[in-house]
Amino acid sequence: MPSSKEGLLFRDASRRVALVTGASRGIGRAVAEGLAADGFDLALVYAGNAEASAEAVAACEAAGATARAYRCDVASADEVKATVGAVLDDFGAVWALVNNAGVTRDGLLVRMKDEDFERVVGVNLTGAFNMTRALTRAFMRQRGGRVVNMSSAVGLMGNAGQANYAASKAGLIGLTKSVARELAPRGVTVNAVAPGFVRTDMTAALPEQVVERYEGQIPLGRLADPSEVAAVVRFLVSNAAAYVTGEVVRVDGGMAM
Template identity: 65%
Template sequence: MADQATGTLERDASRRVALVTGGSRGIGRACARSLAREGFDIAIIYAGNREAAADCVQELSKLGATAKAYQCDVANSAQVNDTVKAIIADFGPVWALVNDAGINRDGLLARMKDEDFDAVIDVNLKGAFNMIRALSRNFVRLRGGRIISISSVVGLSGNAGQANYAASKAGLIGLTKAVAKELGHRGVTVNTVAPGFIKTDMTDKLPEKTVKAYQAQIPMNRLGSVDEVGDVVAFLVSDAASYITGEVIRVDGGLSM
């Protein structure tokens, strides 16, 4: 179910390839942008917003990257397998996987519907599992590579009204550590980045009073930016981070200390 939004596959085969899920918006887009600046060609996976995906591919192209967008439901393993095959056929081996695709269906525990719990786990946790599994042979053949999953500080500390989301993000940490142990002997590093309160389209819709209340809990007294998360991902993908694996890197201004 691969779908090209825009872009070209005429590329320098010596450039490494990164695959970013949820790459058309927010933190995922910032990760793709940071990696493009570091000389990566980029495949992004998006759920449904074709316009945002096309705009992202155009932005990445202006940064010198060969980029292409693929529509895929990461919770659907068959779609993931087909999309990964298409990406490898288009780009060649994938050096870095960034799992950012995620949703939230917040609500109090007693009132949470089964479908809301299941949907969040399926996209946020199973989606990352599906992507890692589909690319595992790719990494084994490369005898190297990077896997980064975007968790959250709520996966470390929990949060009222987010039992499903917190569980999915905590699950990513356990998944990261297990895969790090499985693939470490193949030269693959596997890490998690846990953002705190990051300024996004979602936070822009919150009342100013709510934002200030959250900000007051942050030692650095400000919200983080998506680019600050993206730059940490770019570091973890780089050769400079070749001996870091199984870690959870918080990008939260000290919120979860």
């Protein structure tokens, strides 16, 4: 239940709050807008694109949600602690955490720089750890909640030139299963979603022949729309998924089967 502290944005006890990282665009924005449509209020965490985050807030508000954006480098435990504290001060409670923030710094292993490996693991894996740890006591006190970690089909099957990214996404699966076991006695479910190739700003900038090559690896023959990934997240944070935990759901058109 939300606190009665004066100044809270979150006042309607019938509405739950979701915290979504990497929420300014792509999959994260689709998740945020979908959850807003489902009746959630939103704490949207972004790394640096204030303009895009403001647009995401406006889209969530247009769907009837109370929404606020928070700038945070999820790889920093100190920034995460401060951000989660601000979210709890503003909203009083968080029901769902979606760890979607992610970066890529691709390159062949022999030429991969230390900082490129460390940054990708830091944001994609350590960031999810930082956020989940920061909210665990709140989840335990309220004896319920949802955590969804955005993994990847690459974390299941690997990909040349993405040793850092694949390692971070595979690590998220181990993190998901371990935390699911720890928090299940308190009614908190923890699951992962593993998208394949998705139509985002990044793939839109690729040459058409590269996109066609990707599509050739997918049994369904096309890239996913972000809303198709968001639909699975929306299910996993809903009451309908109360008995699903420790699961990895692929949304990859059959690529990794």
